[in-house]
Amino acid sequence: MSIIEINNLHFSYTKDEEILKGINLIFDEKSTAIIGQNGAGKTTFVKLLKGLLKPTWGDVIIDGKNTKEYTVANLAPTIGLVFQNPNDQIFKNNVLSEVMFGPLNIGMDESKAKDSALKALKMVGLEEKINDNPYDLTLSERKLISIASIVAMNTKIIILDEPTIAQDYISKEKIKDIILKLKSQGKLVITITHDMDFVAETFERTLVFCEGRVLLDGKTDYVFMQDEELKKAHLEPPYAAQLCRKLNSDKIYITVEEFIKANKR
Numbered sequence: 001m002s003i004i005e006i007n008n009l010h011f012s013y014t015k016d017e018e019i020l021k022g023i024n025l026i027f028d029e030k031s032t033a034i035i036g037q038n039g040a041g042k043t044t045f046v047k048l049l050k051g052l053l054k055p056t057w058g059d060v061i062i063d064g065k066n067t068k069e070y071t072v073a074n075l076a077p078t079i080g081l082v083f084q085n086p087n088d089q090i091f092k093n094n095v096l097s098e099v100m101f102g103p104l105n106i107g108m109d110e111s112k113a114k115d116s117a118l119k120a121l122k123m124v125g126l127e128e129k130i131n132d133n134p135y136d137l138t139l140s141e142r143k144l145i146s147i148a149s150i151v152a153m154n155t156k157i158i159i160l161d162e163p164t165i166a167q168d169y170i171s172k173e174k175i176k177d178i179i180l181k182l183k184s185q186g187k188l189v190i191t192i193t194h195d196m197d198f199v200a201e202t203f204e205r206t207l208v209f210c211e212g213r214v215l216l217d218g219k220t221d222y223v224f225m226q227d228e229e230l231k232k233a234h235l236e237p238p239y240a241a242q243l244c245r246k247l248n249s250d251k252i253y254i255t256v257e258e259f260i261k262a263n264k265r
């Protein structure tokens, strides 16, 4: 079932330069990574999904709603976006009120919003920090709070912009688990990232953006086997796939786990 439909989407910030050059896509419930070099148009694209920007041409349809006909506030109960930098999102001086803000804003009553915020904080492992000031927490914890704030809104679609940037191994594993949990709850999770190993380990589908177009789209293992196209987009496959190529392996594995499993004697 299609949750998002993109028809012939074009977008320009200025008259002289087109940033998105005719994108056609359908998103179903598959967790999806968006990759591509800096400036390829990834963040612009997710801002269009969220309704923060409107198409110059074409349509973005979110759960049956054409973003041209709805405000960001109207779309907020359906689609949530976790910003790249948590400091751009966090503004309250108490963790619980920060995470309750989104749910209250989309019309949940106080007790439902609190319940939803507590569940989201539990999911990200920060339920013991409810009374802390977010600015007293580490960057990694602030990132998890910004994720919890969106999760608490219980939207059908959750977008994460560069969730693993500046995160250590443990935090990355936590974020991976959160994405897998959201997926198991039936949410559509779309994530922009530059971390190819994280993509290989976490997402069912991968889109490669290149100069405002979708260069590759498919199952993540298929996408990471398209070496020539990846080169065009200035991307390297995940570490395990590179290793398989160097070993002239018959089969390409995209995660270290798969590689080890296949080669265990």
Ligand SMILES: Nc1ncnc2c1ncn2[C@@H]1O[C@H](COP(=O)(O)OP(=O)(O)OP(=O)(O)O)[C@@H](O)[C@H]1O
Binding pocket: 013, 014, 019, 036, 037, 038, 039, 040, 041, 042, 043, 044, 045
């Ligand atoms: N507000 C803006 N006004 C004008 N141009 C912009 C604006 N925001 C982004 N751009 C330009 O649009 C292009 C695409 O930017 P965008 O941030 O969507 O790319 P990206 O793929 O997300 O890159 P990155 O991986 O670096 O975040 C870039 O050339 C950028 O300079």
